[in-house]
Amino acid sequence: MIKIVNLYKSFGNKVVLQGVDLEVYDGETITIIGGSGQGKTVLLKCIIGLLKPDKGKIFVDGVDITTVDKKMLRNIQKKFGYLFQSSALFDSMTVFENISFGLRHLRLTKEELQRRVKLYLSYVGLKDIEHLYPSELSGGMKKRVSLARTIAYNPQYILYDEPTTGLDPQMTEIITDLIISLQKKLNVTSIVVTHDIKSAIKVSQRIALLAEGKIVAIEPAENLLYSTNTIVQKFIKGET
Amino acid sequence: MKKIILGLGRYFLFVIETFKEIFIPPLEVDVILSQMYEIGVRSVPVCILTSFFVGMVLALQTGISSTYVLNEPLYVGTVVTFSLVKELGPMLTSVVLVGRVAAAITAELGSMRVTEQIDAMYTLGTEPIKYLVIPRIIAFSSMLPILVVFTNFVGVLGGLVVSYFKLNIPTTIYINDCLDYLRVDDFFHGFIKSILFGLLISTISCYKGYYTEGGAEGVGKATTSCVVVSIVTLLISDYFISALLVAMRIG
Ligand SMILES: Nc1ncnc2c1ncn2[C@@H]1O[C@H](COP(=O)(O)OP(=O)(O)O)[C@@H](O)[C@H]1O
Ligand SMILES: [Mg+2]
Numbered sequence: 001m002i003k004i005v006n007l008y009k010s011f012g013n014k015v016v017l018q019g020v021d022l023e024v025y026d027g028e029t030i031t032i033i034g035g036s037g038q039g040k041t042v043l044l045k046c047i048i049g050l051l052k053p054d055k056g057k058i059f060v061d062g063v064d065i066t067t068v069d070k071k072m073l074r075n076i077q078k079k080f081g082y083l084f085q086s087s088a089l090f091d092s093m094t095v096f097e098n099i100s101f102g103l104r105h106l107r108l109t110k111e112e113l114q115r116r117v118k119l120y121l122s123y124v125g126l127k128d129i130e131h132l133y134p135s136e137l138s139g140g141m142k143k144r145v146s147l148a149r150t151i152a153y154n155p156q157y158i159l160y161d162e163p164t165t166g167l168d169p170q171m172t173e174i175i176t177d178l179i180i181s182l183q184k185k186l187n188v189t190s191i192v193v194t195h196d197i198k199s200a201i202k203v204s205q206r207i208a209l210l211a212e213g214k215i216v217a218i219e220p221a222e223n224l225l226y227s228t229n230t231i232v233q234k235f236i237k238g239e240t
Numbered sequence: 241m242k243k244i245i246l247g248l249g250r251y252f253l254f255v256i257e258t259f260k261e262i263f264i265p266p267l268e269v270d271v272i273l274s275q276m277y278e279i280g281v282r283s284v285p286v287c288i289l290t291s292f293f294v295g296m297v298l299a300l301q302t303g304i305s306s307t308y309v310l311n312e313p314l315y316v317g318t319v320v321t322f323s324l325v326k327e328l329g330p331m332l333t334s335v336v337l338v339g340r341v342a343a344a345i346t347a348e349l350g351s352m353r354v355t356e357q358i359d360a361m362y363t364l365g366t367e368p369i370k371y372l373v374i375p376r377i378i379a380f381s382s383m384l385p386i387l388v389v390f391t392n393f394v395g396v397l398g399g400l401v402v403s404y405f406k407l408n409i410p411t412t413i414y415i416n417d418c419l420d421y422l423r424v425d426d427f428f429h430g431f432i433k434s435i436l437f438g439l440l441i442s443t444i445s446c447y448k449g450y451y452t453e454g455g456a457e458g459v460g461k462a463t464t465s466c467v468v469v470s471i472v473t474l475l476i477s478d479y480f481i482s483a484l485l486v487a488m489r490i491g
Contacts, residue, residue: 050359078365088360090352102364153364 001026002047002157002189007056009042016042018213020056024157029183029190031200031221033235034210040193041085043210044159047191048080049073060157081155081188085162087146089134095121095145096130102153120148123185124178140171144178151182158182160192164199172199179203197224197236209235254447258377261369271375279341279376280383284390290336291329291391295398298323303407313407317417320399321392325426326491329392330434331478334441337384338470342445345376346466349449350459358450373446381438388434429491433481440477441470 007020016039024030034040045051047058049065057064060076068076089098099117108116114130121127124144134142143163150158163179164172176199183190183203194200200207201221208218209232217229225236298320303313349372352358361368396418403409448466452458485491 045359048363050362074365074367077363080363082360082363084356084360086356088356090357090360091355092348101361101366105365149364 001059001061002191003057003059004043004047005057005059007043007046007058008054009039009046009051010054016213017046017053020210020213020215022208022215022218024189024191026189027187028206029179029192029204030206030208031192031194031204032208032210032215033193033195033197033200035235036195038210039213040210041161044082044161044191044193048082048159049077079156081150081153081158083143083147083150083158083160083163085165087134087139087142089137089142089146089149091134093133094130095132095134095137098134098145099149099152102149116152117148120152121145123151123182124148125174140167140174143167143171143175147175147178147182151186156188158188158190160190160194162194163192164194164196172196176202201225211235250451251444251447254450255443258369258373258443258446261367262374262378264370266370268371268375271371272378275375275379276383279337279379280387283337283340283383283387286336286340287333287387287391288394290332291324291395292398294328294332295320295324295395295400296402298328298395299399299402300406303403303409313403313409315417316403316407316409317396317399317414318421321396321418321422322426324392324395325422325430326433326482327430327478329388329395330430330437331474333384333388333391333434334437334474335471337380337387338441338445338467338474341380342441342470343463343467345380345442345445346449346452347459347463349373349446350452350462351456353450353452354455354458368450373450376446377439377442380442381435384438384441385431385434388430392430423491425489425491429482429485432485432490433478436477436481437474440473444470444473 002024004020004022007017009017020043032040032043042051046053053066057066060079063072063076065073065076090101093101096117099120100113103113103116117130118127121129124147126141126144126148129137129141134145137145147163160179164175167175179190179192180203182188192200192203201224204221206218207221207224208215210216211231217227217232219227219232224232227233299316302316302319306312306314306316349358352372358368358372361371400411400414403414404411445466448462448469452462454461
């Protein structure tokens with residue numbers, strides 16, 4: 001379980017997060033929606049330890065990661081997978097090397113690695129592209145390879161940063177279905193960040209709205225459209 | 241001014257952090273070896289080319305100058321060897337490597353930073369300092385001194401060619417001039433200097449790349465800045481390192 005308490009983060013004098021409170025239950029998929037520039041990415045990066053919050057606490061399975069030492073933080077971080085908005089594939093490495101990168105420390109045999117890479121590629125609906133470089137892939141394929149790389153790491157929590165932004169409707173559909181099926185297959189806990197309400201409702205059990213540095217509303221996914229919260233209504237109607 | 245001091249502080253923190261990480265296993269041996277190949281072996285051609293010509297021009301200028309003064313080209317080999325071993329070898333090879341390698345390191349790490357590949361590495365359980373920075377620093381600082389020894393030989397050889405064909409100095413005299421006055425100290429003077437140059441350049445280029453921000457434009461800026469800062473640092477620190485080594489009676 002992840003529990004975020006009163007989290008603050010600013011850059012210089014630009015305040016981004018000001019008092020975020022959020023609980024993520026084991027096994028659920030929660031989506032955080034919010035306008036662009038509201039700090040969704042910053043929030044995810046604080047959770048995984050890429051950014052250090054100014055104030056507040058983040059408990060992962062009961063341990064406050066804002067106060068532990070570096071070594072402990074690294075160990076907790078190993079529970080997380082992160083899907084970058086930009087895919088962030090290693091462009092000097094092939095698809096195979098990208099996906100097997102997170103398995104380096106396991107010291108597997110070449111055959112075992114090949115088997116696993118093949119398996120994870122099949123999870124995301126790809127095959128026979130192990131030898132290609134990221135520059136030879138389309139945007140949607142990059143996203144999927146990146147997703148394969150994330151799940152190959154075998155995380156307990158997956159953080160998705162805008163998994164469908166910038167993709168065509170068909171690819172959006174495919175990625176959304178993928179997230180749902182991975183959810184069922186791997187039984188991970190996921191936090192999805194997006195501003196695509198339709199896919200948010202489809203993938204998640206609960207939806208939280210981030211605005212002005214706070215979580216202003218949390219609704220069960222199916223209730224979001226009927227929320228009485230005025231900020232939620234405004235966001236849905238595209239007024240924020 | 242404030243920016244420079246802040247930058248220096250961050251640089252020293254980066255260096256301290258990096259050196260702490262070196263002693264925490266595992267060491268990425270494969271990456272270190274491939275970087276050694278990339279940095280060391282692949283720099284050999286350009287080092288041969290430049291140092292050969294530097295040796296040639298040194299011999300030519302020395303020969304002509306000493307003919308003016310002494311009516312005869314004397315001690316050409318001595319001047320060429322001393323200049324190369326103590327100063328020009330380390331300095332020139334370093335400058336060549338700044339252009340060929342350091343700029344590339346900053347550009348590579350910088351673009352990995354701005355495309356979030358460094359963050360991705362961290363989320364996949366690998367410490368980026370360990371995988372990206374340390375191998376480059378180790379490879380650079382170990383290959384530079386080796387390249388310097390190598391370029392010294394090639395430079396002396398270049399001097400020999402000019403001495404023989406242009407200044408009509410017999411080969412044996414040139415070689416005796418080269419070796420008669422050279423002490424082990426002088427060799428170590430250049431050798432130690434090149435190790436320090438290697439550490440300076442590699443940490444500067446990794447630092448500049450690692451902390452790049454601002455997209456593609458930022459990568460360009462970081463790369464330029466790496467080259468300028470490296471060369472200025474080399475030229476300035478050269479005096480102090482030399483003075484220190486002399487004070488320690490090394491060369
Ligand atoms: N490393 C950084 N340095 C300075 N400002 C940042 C940094 N990262 C994010 N910001 C600022 O924080 C705000 C929120 O960014 P972000 O979390 O990326 O928004 P989004 O909700 O679209 O993901 C933006 O205004 C952005 O300019
Ligand atoms: Mg974002």
